[in-house]
Amino acid sequence: MLLQRTAFVTGAAQGLGKAFSEALLEKGARVCLTDIQTQKGLLLESELQKKYGKDKCMFMQCDVSSATNLRKSFNAAVSQFGHIDLVVNNAGIGDESNMEKMININLMGAIAGSALGVEHMRKDKGGKGGVVINVASTAGLIPVYLIPSYCATKFGLVGYHRSCASNPHLKEMGVQFGCLCPAFTDTDILKDVLKVEYPEEVKGIIQQVGINPVERVVQGFLQLVESPNCNGDIVTVSAQDGIQYQKKGSNKWSSHL
Numbered sequence: 001m002l003l004q005r006t007a008f009v010t011g012a013a014q015g016l017g018k019a020f021s022e023a024l025l026e027k028g029a030r031v032c033l034t035d036i037q038t039q040k041g042l043l044l045e046s047e048l049q050k051k052y053g054k055d056k057c058m059f060m061q062c063d064v065s066s067a068t069n070l071r072k073s074f075n076a077a078v079s080q081f082g083h084i085d086l087v088v089n090n091a092g093i094g095d096e097s098n099m100e101k102m103i104n105i106n107l108m109g110a111i112a113g114s115a116l117g118v119e120h121m122r123k124d125k126g127g128k129g130g131v132v133i134n135v136a137s138t139a140g141l142i143p144v145y146l147i148p149s150y151c152a153t154k155f156g157l158v159g160y161h162r163s164c165a166s167n168p169h170l171k172e173m174g175v176q177f178g179c180l181c182p183a184f185t186d187t188d189i190l191k192d193v194l195k196v197e198y199p200e201e202v203k204g205i206i207q208q209v210g211i212n213p214v215e216r217v218v219q220g221f222l223q224l225v226e227s228p229n230c231n232g233d234i235v236t237v238s239a240q241d242g243i244q245y246q247k248k249g250s251n252k253w254s255s256h257l
């Protein structure tokens, strides 16, 4: 299913973005890795090119909070690979002390990435169709009083996902929107969550909720992108409940798609 597909992944230098990219390469896809961290990204590019082949991946420095930067990176990826058919808007931060920056990256960056994805992929304007995956969070589905601004960005992103997925013109565009909502996962972003006003309370919640291993989130991600029809779907991944799906238009969660 992923063989011959070409993905554009933001925030791919480490954490979940790196793990999603490696999983896609493992399945035979080509990946344009992008991140604001140039050195880490270039090191990863060389490591992955050795493992999967030079023509399988490339790294581009890209700050998702700059629409111009994102557009240039999309164009470079298309020049290199010919087309893009999977966009993974994954870049994100958890800095409650800098609300504006967080909105620009977590929400505006994902919206800009989604819009560019649609522009490049839509069949009715010469594209080949494809899928946009927005990486939100369970903190985009349930309120968490300790991280309200982060929640606002992720609730916003879930709302954007649901709205885009309900566009009746998507069929002629050949584009689908899927949304991944992990709960706490073992990556560097968890360091940010401990910088909030009541870190002990966050630790208490994390202790109750548990921490996902990255591999479990990758499993949820792959199930979403490999689904023949993921449009409007939301996949949550948590240490407590594992992988759960909500199909478009349903308010029920189930353990299979």
Ligand SMILES: NC(=O)C1=CN([C@@H]2O[C@H](COP(=O)(O)OP(=O)(O)OC[C@H]3O[C@@H](n4cnc5c(N)ncnc54)[C@H](O)[C@@H]3O)[C@@H](O)[C@H]2O)C=CC1
Residues within 6 Å of the ligand: 010, 011, 012, 013, 014, 015, 016, 017, 034, 035, 036, 037, 062, 063, 064, 065, 090, 091, 092, 093, 105, 135, 136, 137, 138, 181, 182, 183, 184, 185, 186, 187, 188, 189, 190
């Ligand atoms: N780890 C967790 O507990 C959870 C994470 N998420 C989401 O998963 C996504 C990935 O985060 P993690 O891998 O966990 O964290 P991470 O901190 O390990 O990775 C985030 C990546 O985004 C990049 N990034 C930051 N600002 C950027 C910008 N302006 N432009 C481009 N790239 C930028 C960073 O350089 C880094 O490589 C984020 O959207 C996060 O909100 C969602 C739910 C749970």
Ligand SMILES: CC/C=C\C[C@H](O)/C=C/C=C\C=C\C=C\C(=O)[C@@H](O)C/C=C\CCC(=O)O
Residues within 6 Å of the ligand: 093, 094, 095, 136, 137, 138, 139, 142, 143, 144, 145, 147, 150, 182, 183, 184, 185, 189, 190, 192, 193, 205, 208, 209
């Ligand atoms: C700066 C943010 C960085 C990472 C956050 C990440 O995106 C993940 C957040 C995920 C989940 C948060 C869950 C929070 C849950 C709650 O606050 C409570 O509603 C649940 C409290 C206890 C759970 C025990 C129970 O199920 O009853």
